[in-house]
Amino acid sequence: MAARKVSDVLPVLPPAGGPTSKTQARIVWEQFRRHKIALFGLLILAVMYLMAAFAGFIAPYGINEYRRTPVSAFMPPMTIHWIDPETGRLTRPFVYEYVSDRDPVTRQRVFVESVEGTRYPIQFLVRRPSQPYKILGMFTSDLRLFGVEEPARIFLWGTNNLGKDVFSRVLYGGQISLTIGVLAVWVSLTLGMVMGVIAGFYGGLVDDFIMRLVEVLDAIPGLFLLIVLATLLKDPRNPLAQAFGLSMTSGQTFLMIVIVLGFVGWGGLARTIRSLVLSLREMDYAQAAKALGSSEMRIMFRHLLPGTASYVMVVLTLAIPGFILAETGLSFLGLGPSEVDSASWGLLLRDATARGISIQFVPWLLIPGLPIFIAVLCWNLVGDGLRDAFDPRKRR
Amino acid sequence: MLPYVIRRFFHLIPTFIGATLLAFMISQLVPGDFLTAKALEPNVRQETIDRLRAQYGLDQPIMVQYVRWMGNIVRGDLGLSFSSNQPVMNVIRRPIQNSLYLVVLATVLLWLMAVPLGVYSAVRQYSLGDQVVSAVSYFGLAIPNFFFAQVLILAIFLFRGFTRDTFGYTGLLFPVAGMTSNGWENFTPWKQFWDIVHHMIVPGFVVATAGIAGFTRVLRGQMVEYLESDFIRTARAKGLGSRSVTYKHALRPAIIPFVAGIGALLPSLIGGAGLVEIVMAWPGITPRLIDAITRQDIYVVLGFLVISSLLLMIGNLISDLLLATVDPRIRFS
Numbered sequence: 001m002a003a004r005k006v007s008d009v010l011p012v013l014p015p016a017g018g019p020t021s022k023t024q025a026r027i028v029w030e031q032f033r034r035h036k037i038a039l040f041g042l043l044i045l046a047v048m049y050l051m052a053a054f055a056g057f058i059a060p061y062g063i064n065e066y067r068r069t070p071v072s073a074f075m076p077p078m079t080i081h082w083i084d085p086e087t088g089r090l091t092r093p094f095v096y097e098y099v100s101d102r103d104p105v106t107r108q109r110v111f112v113e114s115v116e117g118t119r120y121p122i123q124f125l126v127r128r129p130s131q132p133y134k135i136l137g138m139f140t141s142d143l144r145l146f147g148v149e150e151p152a153r154i155f156l157w158g159t160n161n162l163g164k165d166v167f168s169r170v171l172y173g174g175q176i177s178l179t180i181g182v183l184a185v186w187v188s189l190t191l192g193m194v195m196g197v198i199a200g201f202y203g204g205l206v207d208d209f210i211m212r213l214v215e216v217l218d219a220i221p222g223l224f225l226l227i228v229l230a231t232l233l234k235d236p237r238n239p240l241a242q243a244f245g246l247s248m249t250s251g252q253t254f255l256m257i258v259i260v261l262g263f264v265g266w267g268g269l270a271r272t273i274r275s276l277v278l279s280l281r282e283m284d285y286a287q288a289a290k291a292l293g294s295s296e297m298r299i300m301f302r303h304l305l306p307g308t309a310s311y312v313m314v315v316l317t318l319a320i321p322g323f324i325l326a327e328t329g330l331s332f333l334g335l336g337p338s339e340v341d342s343a344s345w346g347l348l349l350r351d352a353t354a355r356g357i358s359i360q361f362v363p364w365l366l367i368p369g370l371p372i373f374i375a376v377l378c379w380n381l382v383g384d385g386l387r388d389a390f391d392p393r394k395r396r
Numbered sequence: 397m398l399p400y401v402i403r404r405f406f407h408l409i410p411t412f413i414g415a416t417l418l419a420f421m422i423s424q425l426v427p428g429d430f431l432t433a434k435a436l437e438p439n440v441r442q443e444t445i446d447r448l449r450a451q452y453g454l455d456q457p458i459m460v461q462y463v464r465w466m467g468n469i470v471r472g473d474l475g476l477s478f479s480s481n482q483p484v485m486n487v488i489r490r491p492i493q494n495s496l497y498l499v500v501l502a503t504v505l506l507w508l509m510a511v512p513l514g515v516y517s518a519v520r521q522y523s524l525g526d527q528v529v530s531a532v533s534y535f536g537l538a539i540p541n542f543f544f545a546q547v548l549i550l551a552i553f554l555f556r557g558f559t560r561d562t563f564g565y566t567g568l569l570f571p572v573a574g575m576t577s578n579g580w581e582n583f584t585p586w587k588q589f590w591d592i593v594h595h596m597i598v599p600g601f602v603v604a605t606a607g608i609a610g611f612t613r614v615l616r617g618q619m620v621e622y623l624e625s626d627f628i629r630t631a632r633a634k635g636l637g638s639r640s641v642t643y644k645h646a647l648r649p650a651i652i653p654f655v656a657g658i659g660a661l662l663p664s665l666i667g668g669a670g671l672v673e674i675v676m677a678w679p680g681i682t683p684r685l686i687d688a689i690t691r692q693d694i695y696v697v698l699g700f701l702v703i704s705s706l707l708l709m710i711g712n713l714i715s716d717l718l719l720a721t722v723d724p725r726i727r728f729s
Binding site for chain 1: 410411412414415417418419422424425426427428534535537538539540541542543546547549550553554557664666667668670671674675681682685686689690697700701704705708709
C-alpha cells in the first residue's frame with residue numbers, strides 16, 4: 001500500500017492572489033495608525049531623535065565651548081530681530097551684540113542689547129573649523145546650520161554659569177538622555193526574558209530561586225540602589241573596574257550607567273514573562289514541540305518566547321520613559337555622564353541648582369526640563385497606542 | 397488571621413537576608429577600606445594598621461564579615477559611622493524620619509486626590525472634565541519630579557514678585573527650602589508642627605503627582621469596567637441610588653488593586669521623594685545617603701539600605717494584610 005503523502009492530508013492552500021490573511025504586524029500597524037495621538041507622539045519622537053543625531057550640525061556651538069572674555073555667564077536668551085528698526089520692514093534676521101552691565105540697585109550683572117552697536121545678521125551654513133563635531137560618531141564635519149560672525153555670539157536659550165550655550169547643550173544632551181533609556185531597556189529585556197523564561201519553564205527550585213532574586217532586588221528602593229551602584233562603579237579604583245582594567249572613560253561610564261539601569265529594572269519584566277510562560281508551556285503547540293523531541297532551549301526560545309512578544313513590546317515601550325526619567329535623575333544628582341565631555345538633560349538642570357543661584361534670575365536654565373517632559377510624554381503616548389493596537393478588545 | 401500574619405512574617409526573612417547580602421556585596425565595590433587612607437599617613441606604622449584591621453575584623457574573609465555584621469544588625473547595632481564617630485543608628489534616624497513624613501503626606505494626598513478624580517472620570521466618561529483629567533494625568537506622568545519642583549519654586553518666586561509689586565507683601569507663599577524656619581527651636585510646639593507642615597506642602601505635593609496621575613488613570617479604567625458589569629445593572633434595576641451604586645458597588649471592587657499596591661507604591665514614593673529632597677533641601681534620606689557615599693562612610697550607606705528595605709518589606713506586609721481584610725475573596729489558607 002502506497003503511503004499517503006502529507007499533501008493529501010493537509011487542506012489545500014488558497015491559490016496565490018486570492019484573499020490572504022493579514023499578518024499580526026500588519027493588523028497592529030493598521031490599528032496603531034488610527035490612533036492619532038500615538039502617531040503624533042511617534043512623529044515628535046522621530047524629530048527629537050533626528051535632532052539629537054544631527055546635534056552637531058544644528059547646534060551653533062561645541063559641547064563645551066565657552067570663552068572667558070568677554071564675560072558671558074548667565075546671559076538670558078537673545079532676541080532675534082526680524083524687522084529693521086530704521087525702515088520698519090521685514091529684514092534678514094539679526095542680533096545685536098550684548099554688553100554686560102551692573103544693575104544699579106542689586107549690583108547683579110545684567111546683559112543689555114547694545115541697540116546702537118553693530119548688527120550681526122544670522123548666517124546660515126557656516127563653517128567653524130575650530131569646533132569640529134561628529135555625526136553618529138562617524139562623519140566629522142565643521143559645518144553648522146547657523147551662527148553669527150565673531151566676536152558676537154548667539155545664545156537662543158541663554159547661557160549657564162560658565163557661559164556655555166544652553167541651546168547647543170540641550171541638543172547634545174539629547175544624544176545621551178534619549179539613547180540611554182533605549183539601551184537600558186534592552187539590557188533589562190535580555191535579563192528579564194532569560195530569567196523569566198527559565199523560571200517559568202523549569203518551575204520548582206529554579207523558579208523559586210529566580211523569583212526570590214527579583215524579590216530581593218525589589219526590597220531595596222531602586223533609587224538608592226542606583227545612587228550607590230553608580231557612585232561606586234564610576235570610581236576607576238573600584239575592584240570591578242580594576243579586574244577588567246577599565247579606567248572609566250566617558251564611553252565606559254555611559255555603558256556602566258546603561259548596565260546599572262538595566263540591572264536595577266529587570267525584575268518586573270522577568271515576573272510578567274514568567275507568568276506568561278507558565279500558561280504558554282501548557283499550550284498544545286508547546287506540548288507538540290516537546291513530543292517531537294525539541295531541545296529545551298529550542299522550546300524556550302523558539303516556541304515560548306515569541307508568544308510573549310506582543311506583550312513584551314508594549315511593556316518595553318512603556319519602560320523606556322521610566323529609564324529616561326531614571327537617567328536624568330541620576331545625572332541631576334551628578335552621578336551620570338560627567339560634565340567634562342558630555343551633556344545630559346539632567347546634568348543641565350543641575351546647573352539651575354548650583355550653589356548661590358536664585359532660579360528667578362536665571363529661569364532659562366530650566367529649559368532642559370522641557371525636552372525630558374516631551375520625550376517621556378511621547379514615549380508614553382506611543383506605548384499606550386501600541387497597547388491598544390495589540391489588544392483585540394479595542395480593535396476599531 | 398494570626399497564623400497568616402506569622403507565616404507572611406517568616407516569609408520575609410530570606411528576602412531580608414538576600415537584600416542585606418546584596419547591599420553588603422555592593423559595599424565591597426568601595427575601593428580600599430577606611431584604613432587605606434590611614435596607611436598613607438607617614439606617622440602611622442604598618443603594625444598599627446594591621447592591628448586596627450584585625451580589631452575591626454577587616455582582615456577576615458567577606459562572608460565572615462557579613463555574618464558578623466548581620467549578627468549585629470539582628471541585635472539592633474548597625475555599626476559605627478567613620479566620619480562622625482557615632483553609631484550609625486544615631487546618624488540615620490532623623491533623615492529616615494524626615495523622609496517618612498514626606499512619604500506619608502504624599503500617600504495621603506495621593507488617595508485624597510486620585511480617588512475622587514478617578515471616580516469622576518469614570519462616571520462622566522468622555523465629558524470635558526474627564527478629558528481634562530486624562531490630559532493632566534499624562535502631564536503628571538511625564539514631568540520629572542525634580543524638574544516639577546524646580547518649576548514650582550520658580551512659580552513661587554514669580555508670585556512673590558507679583559504680590560510685592562501689587563500689595564507690597566514680600567513673604568513667600570510657601571517656603572521653598574528646608575524643613576523648618578529660622579528660630580524653629582524657640583517656637584511653641586503647636587507652631588513648630590505647623591511650620592513643618594507648611595514646609596512639607598510643596599515637596600509632598602510634588603512627590604505625589606506622578607502617583608496621582610497613574611492612580612487616577614488606572615482607577616478610571618477599573619471603574620469603567622465595573623460600571624458596565626452585570627451586577628451594577630442589577631443594582632440599578634432594583635432601584636438603588638446612583639451614589640450608592642457608584643461608591644458601594646463599583647468603587648469597592650475597583651479600589652482593591654490599589655490597596656494591594658500601597659506596598660509597591662512605597663519604593664516609588666521614596667525614590668521620587670529622593671530627588672525632590674535634593675531640590676528643596678529637605679533633610680531626608682537621599683541627601684545624607686549621597687553625602688555618606690562620597691565620604692565612603694560605608695556603614696551609614698549600608699544602614700540606609702538595610703533600614704529602607706526593612707521599611708519596604710513592612711509596607712508590603714501591611715498592604716497584604718489590608719488586602720486580606722478588604723477583599724473577602726482572599727482566604728488565609
